[in-house]
Amino acid sequence: MKLPRRLKHGEEATLIEHLEELRSRIFVCLFALIAGSTIAFVVHGTLLGWLNRPLPSRIDKPVTLSVAEPFMTSLKVSVAAGLALALPVILWQLWNFLAPALDRRSRRAIGGLTVIATGLLAVGMAFGYFVVLPAAVKFFTNYDTAHYAIQIRARDYYSFALLVLGTTGIAFELPLFVLALVRLGVVTTARLRRSRRMGYFLVAVVAVLLPGVDPVTTTLTAIPLMVLYELSIWIAVAVEHAWGPPLGQRAETSRES
Secondary structure (H helix, E strand, O other): OOOOOOOOOOOOOOHHHHHHHHHHHHHHHHHHHHHHHHHHHHOHHHHHHHHHOOOOOOOOOOEOOOOOHHHHHHHHHHHHHHHHHHHHHHHHHHHHHHHHHOOHHHHHHHHHHHHHHHHHHHHHHHHHHHHHHHHHHHHHHOOOOOOOOOOOEHHHHHHHHHHHHHHHHHHOOHHHHHHHHHHHOOOOHHHHHHOHHHHHHHHHHHHHHOOOOOHHHHHHHHHHHHHHHHHHHHHHHHHHHHHOOOHHHHHHHHHHO
16 A cells, blocks of 8 residues: 655645545555554453453453344454554544645644643543543442442443543643643633633533542542643743744734734
């Protein structure tokens, strides 16, 4: 498979050439996803073992209740892991498609932010696996045990575990989300600093909306998110001084001149 060529900054191309490039990059992404899912399926037993570790000791393994559920559940977990493996390739293809529209300074800045976003995602998923998921599973599997014979269905448990890991990873992208709002001129760093209480309240709401609604899990999630929110304010202040006025304000200035 021939890899698509990245256009240079300012290089002109016809609509057909852009569509051909886009199609080629989509094929590369699909190939990476299939390859990653295949690798994950080969070792899916190990993946399931990792996901089973937060389960209470009295539960040996999740149960299945239909003929096709074991295969379909293993396939679902493998595709999710394959997506995680293919994500660098997918982001790289997306970056190569959009990069020609940006100048060198913007490419350098976005490239650095992409590395930071990848690191935050990895840290968030690790936090979800080692902290949030065990606490959530412990709470839910010990709730009203006097009234229920608690068994865990494989399909539901692995969906819940993947949801916890995914949403926690995305939640840790909070600094970049705040930075984007500041850069677009939606909010200012001065307003963020004045409205810290409201910001902390919104962060707490996000923590409540994440999977695992028990007080322990919510608190464990809210604390690092509040730290990230405070950190994002000071990162936005530094970036605001380095990059100049927001994009919206810059566009208004250029129109007036």
